[in-house]
Amino acid sequence: MTVSVLLADDQATVRRGLRLVIGTQPDLRVVGEAADGREAVAAARRLRPDVALLDIAMPGMDGIAAARELLADPEPPRIVMLTTYDTDENLEGALRAGVSGFLLKVSPPERLFTVIRAAAGGLAALDPAITGRVMAGYLGTPIEPGDLTPREREILALIGRGLTNAEIAATLRIGLSTVSTHINRLFAKLRLRDRAEAVRHAYEHGLVRPRDP
Secondary structure (H helix, E strand, C coil), X not given: CCEEEEEECCCHHHHHHHHHHHCCCCCEEEEEEECCHHHHHHHHHHHCCCEEEEECCCCCCCHHHHHXXXXXXXXXXXXXXXXCCXXXXXXXXXXXXXXXXXXXXXXXXXXXXXXXXXXXXXXXXXXXXXXXXXXXXXXXXXXXXXXXXXXXXXXXXXXXXXXXXXXXXXXXXXXXXXXXXXXXXXXXXXXXXXXXXHHHHHHHCCCCCCCXX
16 A cells, blocks of 8 residues: 655755655655645645645745635645754644644654554654653643553553554564554543543653753
């Protein structure tokens, strides 16, 4: 299965670089580009990509506004925000808009590929390098996250740290299918739609802190 990708960034050099890198993967295909949020919305509705990579800071309609508009559609693409980490101040707004995750523009190719594939598969696409910064605004008074079992709480905390199912299985020394079962149960209990919401929940309820290793 080939994952179709839309690139939206006001810098042509950034789009060109992303296109070239993504083009090295046989299962990933760039189907369109946009220079601002309004173009991104129009292109996404026309091309119907699986994943849209949107720069947060674009002229006119920015990435967050574009994400909100697209996510209001009946069948929106999975949206990953592109960020420069040191200068972006709207990460919390993007998460509240319902995006799937975030990616550093300077991330290595392997991380880029992982994020795109994770988003296309309906998983959270959070770059571990910025997970703490993204979630810092969500910290509140720690409370118990529903009626989770100790193992479910443990797995939720690991999700909050950006670990994949395979990494969680290796960390806890349990089977991958067992991890999936626990995740499905905790998602049902907490009424979570995806891993992005699970990460947010973990931070909101004190299971993870920005400086956790």
